[in-house]
Amino acid sequence: MESMIQWRTRLEETALAPVRRTSKRYWALVAVLLAVVGWGLYAYSIQLRDGLIVTGMRDRISWGLYIATFVFFIGISHAGTLISAILRVSQARWRTPVTRIAEFITVVALICGASFVIIDLGRPDRVLNVFIYGRWQSPIIWDVLAITTYLTGSIVYLFVPMIPDLALFRDRLTGRTSRGRAWLYRTLAIGWNGNAVQRRSLAAAIGILMILIIPIAVSVHTVVSWIFAMTLRVPWDSALFGAFFVAGAIFSGIAILIIVMAILRRSYKLHEYVTEKQFVYLGYLLAAFAAIMIYANISELLIHGYKLEEGADFHLRQLFLNDFAPLFWFYLLGGLVGPIVLMLIPATRNIGGVVAAAVLVTVAMWIERYVIVVTGLRVPLMPYEPADYAPTWVEWSILAGGLALFALLITLFTKVFPIIAVWEVAEDQEATIAPPHPASPAVPEFPAPVGG
Amino acid sequence: MDRLNGDPPDGRARDVLPDGALTVEPSTGRRGTAIGRRRVLHMLGLGALAVSPIPVVPELMRIAQSGRAAEPARGTRPPALTQDGRIRQWTMIIDLRSCDGCQGVGGPPRCTAACIQGHLAPEPMEWIQVFEEELPGGGSRFVPTPCMQCQNPPCNNVCPVGATFSTPEGTVLIDQDRCIGCRICMAACPYDRRFFNWGEPPVPPQARLADYSAEHQVPARKGTVMKCDFCPDMARAGTLPYCVQACPNRAIYYGDLEEDIATNGRAVVPASRFLAENNAFRWKDELGTEPRVYYLPGHGEAVGRDAFSPGRAATEWPWTEIVEGAETWSR
Numbered sequence: 177m178e179s180m181i182q183w184r185t186r187l188e189e190t191a192l193a194p195v196r197r198t199s200k201r202y203w204a205l206v207a208v209l210l211a212v213v214g215w216g217l218y219a220y221s222i223q224l225r226d227g228l229i230v231t232g233m234r235d236r237i238s239w240g241l242y243i244a245t246f247v248f249f250i251g252i253s254h255a256g257t258l259i260s261a262i263l264r265v266s267q268a269r270w271r272t273p274v275t276r277i278a279e280f281i282t283v284v285a286l287i288c289g290a291s292f293v294i295i296d297l298g299r300p301d302r303v304l305n306v307f308i309y310g311r312w313q314s315p316i317i318w319d320v321l322a323i324t325t326y327l328t329g330s331i332v333y334l335f336v337p338m339i340p341d342l343a344l345f346r347d348r349l350t351g352r353t354s355r356g357r358a359w360l361y362r363t364l365a366i367g368w369n370g371n372a373v374q375r376r377s378l379a380a381a382i383g384i385l386m387i388l389i390i391p392i393a394v395s396v397h398t399v400v401s402w403i404f405a406m407t408l409r410v411p412w413d414s415a416l417f418g419a420f421f422v423a424g425a426i427f428s429g430i431a432i433l434i435i436v437m438a439i440l441r442r443s444y445k446l447h448e449y450v451t452e453k454q455f456v457y458l459g460y461l462l463a464a465f466a467a468i469m470i471y472a473n474i475s476e477l478l479i480h481g482y483k484l485e486e487g488a489d490f491h492l493r494q495l496f497l498n499d500f501a502p503l504f505w506f507y508l509l510g511g512l513v514g515p516i517v518l519m520l521i522p523a524t525r526n527i528g529g530v531v532a533a534a535v536l537v538t539v540a541m542w543i544e545r546y547v548i549v550v551t552g553l554r555v556p557l558m559p560y561e562p563a564d565y566a567p568t569w570v571e572w573s574i575l576a577g578g579l580a581l582f583a584l585l586i587t588l589f590t591k592v593f594p595i596i597a598v599w600e601v602a603e604d605q606e607a608t609i610a611p612p613h614p615a616s617p618a619v620p621e622f623p624a625p626v627g628g
Numbered sequence: 629m630d631r632l633n634g635d636p637p638d639g640r641a642r643d644v645l646p647d648g649a650l651t652v653e654p655s656t657g658r659r660g661t662a663i664g665r666r667r668v669l670h671m672l673g674l675g676a677l678a679v680s681p682i683p684v685v686p687e688l689m690r691i692a693q694s695g696r697a698a699e700p701a702r703g704t705r706p707p708a709l710t711q712d713g714r715i716r717q718w719t720m721i722i723d724l725r726s727c728d729g730c731q732g733v734g735g736p737p738r739c740t741a742a743c744i745q746g747h748l749a750p751e752p753m754e755w756i757q758v759f760e761e762e763l764p765g766g767g768s769r770f771v772p773t774p775c776m777q778c779q780n781p782p783c784n785n786v787c788p789v790g791a792t793f794s795t796p797e798g799t800v801l802i803d804q805d806r807c808i809g810c811r812i813c814m815a816a817c818p819y820d821r822r823f824f825n826w827g828e829p830p831v832p833p834q835a836r837l838a839d840y841s842a843e844h845q846v847p848a849r850k851g852t853v854m855k856c857d858f859c860p861d862m863a864r865a866g867t868l869p870y871c872v873q874a875c876p877n878r879a880i881y882y883g884d885l886e887e888d889i890a891t892n893g894r895a896v897v898p899a900s901r902f903l904a905e906n907n908a909f910r911w912k913d914e915l916g917t918e919p920r921v922y923y924l925p926g927h928g929e930a931v932g933r934d935a936f937s938p939g940r941a942a943t944e945w946p947w948t949e950i951v952e953g954a955e956t957w958s959r
Contacts, residue, residue, distance in 0.1 A: 229827030298809020298851030316788035
C-alpha cells in the first residue's frame with residue numbers, strides 16, 4: 177500500500193493540474209462560450225434600444241422567460257451552499273470532493289440569476305431606485321435583501337474553507353506562475369500556515385457559517401416564491417408555495433451539481449476522488465427530492481382541482497390538456513418520475529444513469545419555472561380571451577447568453593482556484609484509515625450503493 | 629485525527645499535527661502573527677453575521693436621503709377639500725342599466741375614446757375598457773371598467789419603489805418618473821387594469837407641452853406602467869373626467885363620498901342613498917380590495933338594449949395618423 181505522503185502528493189498534483197496545464201480545447205470552449213455571451217449581449221443591446229417590445233411579453237402575460245430563468249438560477253444556486261452545508265452538518269464524509277464545486281455553482285448562479293431580474297426591468301437605468309426608494313412592504317425588496325445576503329454569505333462560505341487550499345497554491349505555485357497570480361494566492365491565503373490555532377479558528381468559522389447559511393438559503397427561495405404567492409392569482413394562491421419552491425430549488429441544485437461534477441471529473445481527471453459513490457449518493461438525494469416534489473405537486477394541484485374555484489378549471493386544463501400539456505407532462509414524467517425510475521433500476525444506478533437523471537431534472541425544472549410563471553398569468557382575470565406568449569429570438573438569445581455566462585464563469589474558476597477541497601479530502605482519507613476517534617461516534621454513512 | 633466539525637473541544641487531538649497534514653509553511657515560528665491570523669479567522673466566522681446583512685446598506689442610503697423617499701410625486705397637488713375642509717373621497721358609480729357599449733350610437737365606446745384622446749393613451753391602452761360579460765342565464769351586459777381605485781390596493785402593496793401610491797383622496801396613482809418597470813403591480817392587479825409601455829409610446833405634439841404629473845400621466849414614458857388615474861386634477865378644478873363627460877347615455881357618475889354626492893353631468897344624486905336603493909355592487913368584492921368604483925346592475929335596458937344583441941365596435945387609437953412612426957403593440 178502506498179504511503180500517506182504519496183497519496184497526498186498525488187491529490188495535490190490533481191488539484192494543481194488545471195492551473196498548470198491548459199489545453200487548446202479549453203481555450204476553444206472559452207471562445208465558444210464568450211461568443212454566446214457576446215450574442216446575448218448584442219440581443220440585450222437591442223432590447224435596451226427598443227424597449228421590452230422586442231420580447232413576446234405583453235400586458236396580460238407580463239412576465240415570461242426572463243423571470244422563469246431568474247427563478248431557475250436562484251434555484252440552482254441552492255446546489256451549492258445548501259447541499260454542502262447540509263452535508264457538512266450531517267457529517268456525510270463522501271461530500272468532501274464535491275463541496276467546492278457546489279459552493280462555486282452557488283455564487284455563479286446567484287450572479288446570473290440576479291442579472292436576469294435587471295434584464296427583465298422596463299427601466300434598468302432606474303435600478304438604483306430600489307435602494308433609494310425601497311419599501312419593505314414589497315416582495316421584490318424581500319428578494320433584493322435575501323439574494324444579496326445569500327450572495328455575500330455564499331462568497332464568504334466559498335472563501336473560508338478554501339483558505340488552506342489557497343495556501344497550498346501559494347506555496348506550490350510561487351515562482352512558477354505569473355506575479356499577479358502569486359499575489360492573488362498570497363493575499364487570499366491570508367497568512368495561513370496550518371498551525372493548530374489557525375485550524376481551530378477555521379473549524380469554528382466553518383461551523384458558524386454552515387449553520388448560518390442554511391436559514392438564509394431557505395429564506396431566499398421562499399421569498400422568490402412570494403413574488404408570485406403574494407398576488408391575487410388563483411394558480412399562485414398557495415401557502416405551500418415557499419416550501420414547494422425551496423424543494424424545487426434543492427432538487428434542481430443537486431441536478432446541476434451532478435452535471436458540473438461529471439464534466440469536471442472528465443476534463444480534469446478527478447476519477448480517483450469524484451467516484452461513482454458520489455454520483456450514486458447524489459442520485460439518491462435527487463430521487464428523494466423528486467418524491468418530495470411529487471408530493472408537493474399532488475397537494476397543490478389536488479386542492480385546486482377538487483374545489484375548482486374560479487380560474488382553477490381553466491388553469492388545470494391548460495396544464496394537463498391544452499397549451500402547456502406537453503411541457504407539463506414532460507416535467508411530471510421526465511423530471512419527477514424519471515429520476516426515481518432511473519435510481520430504482522440497478523442497471524442505471526451508475527454514473528451514466530445519474531447524469532441522465534440530472535439532465536432530465538435540469539431541463540424539467542427550467543420548464544416548471546416557465547410553466548408556473550406563464551400559466552399563472554395566463555388565467556384570464558376579466559371577460560377576455562386568454563392571451564398567448566411566445567418568447568422572441570431576443571429572449572432566447574439572452575437566455576443562451578445567461579447560460580453561457582454561467583458555464584463560462586465556472587470554466588474560468590477552475591483555472592484559478594482549487595476545484596477540490598484538498599485538505600478536506602485529505603482529512604476524510606486520514607479519518608477513514610485511522611481508527612475512529614474515541615470521542616467522536618461513528619457517523620452513519622449512506623448505505624453502500626447496490627451494484628455501484 | 630482532527631475532524632473539523634462536531635468534535636468536543638478536548639483540544640488534545642487537535643494540537644497534534646501528523647506528518648503531511650495540511651500545508652506547512654516555513655514561517656511557523658512567528659507566533660505573534662499567528663494569533664493575529666487567528667483573530668482574522670475568528671472575525672470572518674463570527675463576523676459573518678455582520679458581513680451578511682450588507683443589504684442593510686439600502687436602508688442606510690434611504691436614511692441618508694430620507695427627504696427624497698417621502699416627497700410627493702412630481703406634479704401632484706394637495707387634495708381637494710370640501711367647503712368645511714374635509715378631504716374629498718373620489719368615487720365612480722357606473723349604471724349598467726344605461727350602458728349599451730355604445731351600440732346605440734354605433735362606433736367604439738365613447739368613454740374609452742374620450743379617455744384615450746384626453747390622456748393621449750398609447751395604443752392598445754384602454755384605461756377605461758368596456759368588457760362584454762356573459763350573464764349567468766344567457767345574454768350579455770357591457771361593463772365599463774376603469775381602475776377600481778382600491779382602498780386596499782394589491783398593486784400598491786407590492787411596488788418595490790413606491791412608484792404607485794394611494795393619495796389622501798383615495799385614488800391610486802403612478803409616478804412614471806420613479807417606476808422601474810418590474811411589472812409586479814400588473815401581476816398583482818386582479819382587474820387587469822394596468823398597462824405597460826412596451827415600446828416608445830407615441831407623443832403627439834400637444835403632449836410635449838404638458839407638464840408631467842402623475843395626475844394625468846402625460847407625456848407617457850417608455851418602460852413604465854400606466855392606468856386610469858381618476859382625473860383628480862380635473863375633479864379638483866370642478867370638471868368631470870373625460871369618460872363621464874363623453875358617455876352619451878350618462879351612465880357614469882363621478883362624485884365625492886365624503887360629501888355624499890355624485891353626478892353624471894346632468895343629475896346630481898346623494899351617493900350612498902343612490903347606491904343602496906339601486907343594489908350597487910363592486911367588482912370582485914370578495915377579494916377584499918375595497919374598490920371605489922360601484923356598479924348598478926343592468927344590461928343596458930334603460931337605453932333600450934336587448935341583452936341578446938352581443939358585440940361592440942372595436943376601440944380605435946388615432947396615434948398612427950397623428951404621430952409619424954408611432955409605435956403600437958397588442959395587449
